[in-house]
Amino acid sequence: MENWQPIINSFLYSSADYTLHPFGTGLIHKTFVVEKNKEKVFILQQVNHRVFSWPENISHNIQLLSSWLKGNNVKTLLPAPIKTINGNDYVIIDGEYFRLIPFVENSHSIDTCSIPEEAFEAANQFGNFTASFDGMNVSNLKTTIKDFHNLTFRWNQFREALVVGNKDRIARCKNEIHLLEDDYPIVALFEKIVTNNSFSLRVTHHDTKISNVLFNKENKGICVIDLDTVMPGYFISDLGDMFRTYLSKANEEETDLQLVNARKDFYKAITEGYKEKMADKMSIDELNLLNYAGEFMIYMQALRFLTDYINDDCYYSISYEDNNYQRTLNQLALLKSFRSIIA
C-alpha cells in the first residue's frame, strides 16, 4: 500500500521506524502487519465498508464486550483496536476506514489446520469466547452485517439471482442449482430453529476460520481475533464454520475435488473442543443438532458462492474467471464428504 504513513500517524504520532507488509488471506478486508525493528507490533486493517456498512457498530460491540469481561472478571483476552490520537476507533482517509490493533505478543496464527490438536484448541477458544459472555443481554449488541447468517435471506438472494443474474452462467451451473434446490430441507430446518425457544441467541463470532485463532509457542490457543462479525447468533454458525474450514486438508480454493475430504479425527477434535466449553450451556435440542451445524454452514457457503458467481462476482474477490463457480463445486464436494463421515 502506498502512502500509508498518514494512517499510522493518526494513531502513533510518528510512522518513522515502522514498516508495513500485507498479511493474511481474507477475502473482505485488506490486512497488513506493522513491524518495528522486524518485530510485529500492530495489525493495520482497511475495513471493507461496502460489506460493513456501519463500522461504528463494530466499535460499539467491541466496547460492550470488553466492559462485560471486565465487569464480570472474566479472563478471556479480547484484542481490541487502539484509539486514534483524536480519540476515535478508526481513521477515515480518502473515504477508506482504517483501524490499528496491537499485535498479541508471542502469538502466531496458522492458515490451515494440519493436526487434530489445532482443531481442538481452536474449537475450545471459540467455545470459550461464546461461553465468556453467558448471561449477557445479547440484544445490546448491534448488527454489523444485516442477515449475515440468515439462511432464509441467503436462499432468497439465490432465488433472485436466478431471475436477474447472468443467463450464460445460470445455464452453465444448472446442475449445481439443482443440487442446492434438492437440499432445501436445510433451509426449512433453519426456519424451525429461529422460531424454537430451545435455540438461544448468544454472542457469536461468525467467522471461525483457523486463522482467526492466535496460538502460543506451545501451540495452545490464546484467544480469537477478527471481531467484526461478532453479533447475536446461533451456535450452528460457529461450530458449523469450523467443520467447514478445518475438516478438509484442502481449502475452499482447491479445484481438484478428489482432495476435498472431511477427516473424522478432526471432526471429533472440533466437537470435543467446543463441547468442553459449551455443552453445559446448551439445550438438548441444540446438542442434537451438532451435525446440522456443518450442513448448515457448508450449504450456506455453497449457496453464497454460487449466488455471487451468477451475479458476476460482485461480492467475493476472485483470482480467475470461474473462481466462484469452482468454490461452489468445492463446497458441494465438502458437503457430500461431511455427510459421509457423520452417517
Ligand code: GN1
Ligand atoms: C469471507 O474474508 P473472510 O475470510 O474473513 C466472508 C465469510 C465467508 C468467507 C469465505 C464478511 O470471510 O462469511 O465464509 O469469506 N465474510 C464476509 O471465504 O462476508
Ligand code: MG
Ligand atoms: Mg473475517
